[in-house]
Amino acid sequence: MILGVLFVALALCLTAATARAQDPVKVAPNNYKVLLENDQVRVLEFHSKAGEKIGMHSHPAYIAYSISGSGKIKFTSPDGKVTEREPQAGQATWNTAETHTSEASGERRVLLIEMKK
Numbered sequence: 377m378i379l380g381v382l383f384v385a386l387a388l389c390l391t392a393a394t395a396r397a398q399d400p401v402k403v404a405p406n407n408y409k410v411l412l413e414n415d416q417v418r419v420l421e422f423h424s425k426a427g428e429k430i431g432m433h434s435h436p437a438y439i440a441y442s443i444s445g446s447g448k449i450k451f452t453s454p455d456g457k458v459t460e461r462e463p464q465a466g467q468a469t470w471n472t473a474e475t476h477t478s479e480a481s482g483e484r485r486v487l488l489i490e491m492k493k
Contacts, residue, residue: 400420400430400434403431407424417492418489419490420489421488422488423483426480426481430478432454432476433477434475435490437471437491438471439469440463440471440489441486442486443487445465445482445484446484447484448481449481449484450478453474453475454475
């Protein structure tokens with residue numbers, strides 16, 4: 377019985393942590409700017425300085441277009457898995473829905489096109 381209650385409590389904590397992952401514009405309003413939003417897409421401009429960390433946030437499926445920047449970006453998912461990417465200026469990438477924190481090793485400017493449907 378106690379193990380069952382502990383298991384449910386743990387599951388609720390993990391679910392709450394994922395649910396707390398928020399809109400990036402709310403998590404980092406100084407880094408994200410909404411350029412366009414309608415019922416189909418939301419277009420965000422993102423900029424960060426070297427070493428700047430962005431807290432846990434979520435994106436639906438999206439396209440990222442790297443306008444400028446250099447160096448790697450480190451993404452950490454809620455389960456602690458770390459991945460690194462090194463997009464080049466002028467490169468566009470498709471990304472499935474994800475929740476992560478991020479930290480860039482260099483200054484970066486990116487256009488994000490989030491899909492709503």
